[in-house]
């Protein structure tokens with residue numbers, strides 16, 4: 001049977017998953033209401049986090065015409081998961097580049113298209129959401145063409161096919177004015193445009209396969225998803241795993257699956273061109289070559305982007321520790337993190353310290369997803385402030401940089417440019433865009449860590465901001481940020497509305513009335529820089545304010561919701577974020593002034609001892 005391998009790529013929210021779901025439905029691979037976004041967090045956030053495989057048959061199996069199997073990889077559009085897309089692109093033969101007919105090409109469109117063109121792929125462009133009232137498909141098509149040109153597309157790549165779609169209704173058209181009721185115009189062009197995945201020659205050769213994704217199963221252990229380039233892989237087959245600069249390893253395939261809709265189907269063998277999932281190789285890794293004989297050439301490695309930020313995970317030792325979590329010990333946290341390493345390719349963890357584990361990731365979102373998954377499973381822990389990773393190359397200090405693309409109402413652009421310039425950003429582009437201003441900066445990750453919240457406030461929620469890591473560059477020196485101070489509780493007990501009413505004038509609160517607090521817990525910020533110790537449990541009778549008739553009418557501003565991501569971005573170096581299944585709390589590392597003074601003394605003592 002003919003096989004075609006494609007990935008669906010786009011900027012976040014342009015409709016990749018909706019399109020994949022519709023393709024599965026229309027080819028009879030899944031029922032109504034079934035989605036590739038199946039993970040709980042994906043459903044909740046409405047975004048794709050993990051790239052996933054499926055396959056459909058077209059024309060349907062058992063019909064008059066011979067069927068073709070189309071392996072499809074649905075990829076995430078969020079930039080923090082961009083390296084996931086890159087790995088996938090190495091293993092497929094063409095992409096559907098989905099572009100929103102109103103928004104047009106966006107930063108991640110550019111990134112994924114650039115990677116695809118560099119790999120020599122010839123994309124099929126899908127202009128999606130043409131049903132939107134403000135859709136402008138012809139204009140967007142022109143913009144996509146310009147983007148191809150800018151990115152140095154070859155003549156062949158420039159000659160791309162465009163399909164117009166309403167993925168949500170499962171409709172695709174070859175021409176805008178066509179009448180269409182389904183996705184067959186898209187499926188037809190996939191068969192026509194995407195190269196056949198294999199040849200008779202390749203099928204006759206000895207096995208060579210390369211994993212581009214990892215998975216984990218409680219019974220089968222580590223799983224690897226990969227493409228078979230040559231030969232046939234069989235269940236129970238002995239294989240050799242090869243990797244540049246490493247000794248060959250031997251292993252045995254314990255189970256073999258192909259993808260069918262959302263299911264995996266156990267098979268006894270699969271041949272060149274197909275994408276399969278294998279079990280039985282507990283230490284298999286992305287990019288390794290699985291082959292039959294020790295002499296076979298190693299396939300070109302698959303690059304995995306290095307982490308850019310790090311933070312410490314540790315046992316929660318706050319006064320409220322252990323009240324809400326099921327798994328709270330050092331050992332339980334360690335085991336969970338070890339399990340995560342099985343599948344989370346961008347993640348690295350240093351387990352050498354006894355009192356904390358240092359976790360390295362690709363961005364705040366990457367880490368937040370891990371933490372969110374852990375708390376849902378019942379874990380409780382504490383984390384330190386995320387820091388960017390500083391490296392040394394040829395004696396030069398290097399730090400990660402990001403490209404920040406911002407779209408704001410025109411009158412706000414001045415303030416944004418000023419803020420980002422102060423944070424050592426370099427303005428690379430500024431131009432009008434649908435009545436707004438589009439600004440592109442290259443800036444050290446350090447400069448925008450935690451900036452997202454400020455941006456929302458600064459633009460009154462009207463701005464859009466995308467960031468993407470662009471690599472390590474020489475360190476730019478100190479960055480001064482205007483920071484608020486923390487409002488810290490000096491008492492343990494129940495926060496009272498009356499005190500909070502008075503405190504809310506000093507800054508934004510993170511808690512509402514009747515929240516249990518402890519000494520050292522951060523309950524809000526203070527607009528004037530310095531930290532402030534306050535007593536939120538103080539009742540009315542303890543103040544020297546006179547009771548008045550208006551007391552019942554105390555109005556509290558809605559507190560700032562301390563989500564995981566917000567907590568991570570506003571926390572300070574001398575604070576920890578407590579993460580439990582029920583709460584996210586911010587606290588000082590040293591809960592009382594005394595503890596802090598003691599710790600500072602001890603530190604000085606240690607340092608002077610060292611000098612002696």
Ligand SMILES: Nc1nc2c(ncn2[C@@H]2O[C@H](COP(=O)(O)OP(=O)(O)OP(=O)(O)O)[C@@H](O)[C@H]2O)c(=O)[nH]1
Pocket residue numbers: 010011012013014015016017018019046047048049075076077078128129130131132165166167168169
């Ligand atoms: N109007 C309209 N909305 C659509 C269409 N296709 C998808 N959407 C909506 O766009 C939103 C995002 O769709 P998804 O399919 O999740 O987008 P995605 O590209 O997979 O997003 P990520 O995986 O998070 O990058 C959803 O609310 C869809 O219902 C369409 O053709 N027309």
Ligand SMILES: [Mg+2]
Pocket residue numbers: 016017018037047048074075076077
């Ligand atoms: Mg998606």
